[in-house]
Amino acid sequence: DTGVSQDPRHKITKRGQNVTFRCDPISEHNRLYWYRQTLGQGPEFLTYFQNEAQLEKSRLLSDRFSAERPKGSFSTLEIQRTEQGDSAMYLCASSSGAVETQYFGPGTRLLVL
Amino acid sequence: GEDVEQSLFLSVREGDSSVINCTYTDSSSTYLYWYKQEPGAGLQLLTYIFSNMDMKQDQRLTVLLNKKDKHLSLRIADTQTGDSAIYFCAGANYSSASKIIFGSGTRLSIRP
Numbered sequence: 001d002t003g004v005s006q007d008p009r010h011k012i013t014k015r016g017q018n019v020t021f022r023c024d025p026i027s028e029h030n031r032l033y034w035y036r037q038t039l040g041q042g043p044e045f046l047t048y049f050q051n052e053a054q055l056e057k058s059r060l061l062s063d064r065f066s067a068e069r070p071k072g073s074f075s076t077l078e079i080q081r082t083e084q085g086d087s088a089m090y091l092c093a094s095s096s097g098a099v100e101t102q103y104f105g106p107g108t109r110l111l112v113l
Numbered sequence: 114g115e116d117v118e119q120s121l122f123l124s125v126r127e128g129d130s131s132v133i134n135c136t137y138t139d140s141s142s143t144y145l146y147w148y149k150q151e152p153g154a155g156l157q158l159l160t161y162i163f164s165n166m167d168m169k170q171d172q173r174l175t176v177l178l179n180k181k182d183k184h185l186s187l188r189i190a191d192t193q194t195g196d197s198a199i200y201f202c203a204g205a206n207y208s209s210a211s212k213i214i215f216g217s218g219t220r221l222s223i224r225p
Binding site (some may be wrong): 012045056 | 161
């Protein structure tokens with residue numbers, strides 16, 4: 001078991017560009033979560049999948065954000081027309097659902113210039 | 114909704130015990146967690162406690178829960194330099210257990 005992995009670990013982009021992040025959960029974990037963490041704050045929930053179904057979305061997830069988990073395994077988070085306020089660490093977590101313990105990946109740090 | 118509050122900083126001497134405190138607002142929180150985050154890294158789940166428990170001990174870690182006061186604490190015995198990190202208190206409600214609400218974190222620094 002290699003844990004939750006995320007790619008890339010770092011991304012620098014110019015304002016207005018689109019970016020896509022990938023998360024690979026712990027194998028056999030059917031639940032996958034995305035969080036955003038800004039400097040000096042705790043993570044904030046963005047969205048949640050059970051298998052391939054997106055079951056909950058935060059109001060933080062504006063229409064520029066879209067997340068998918070097409071085969072119930074890895075997930076992607078896309079941000080369109082990035083803004084400087086999108087600069088943050090994007091964290092992915094997964095859980096088996098038997099006990100609600102979420103295991104986090106190392107995160108993707110996004111910097112929008 | 115849930116709100117979780119923690120003090121921002123704690124400094125302890127190496128070898129002493131560290132106690133990190135947290136208060137939460139949602140009395141229906143079913144799960145309460147402590148996560149550790151080292152610089153530039155993701156979050157590591159340290160321990161969790163169910164709301165029907167008062168205490169949980171795991172090696173050097175002791176979690177105490179006071180449901181009446183909505184107060185959670187994490188005690189780290191014999192604090193080591195490797196314990197330097199940010200510690201996040203977090204809670205989740207069983208009916209919405211998809212969403213964990215985190216505090217802002219307590220930065221623990223160890224002095225020699």
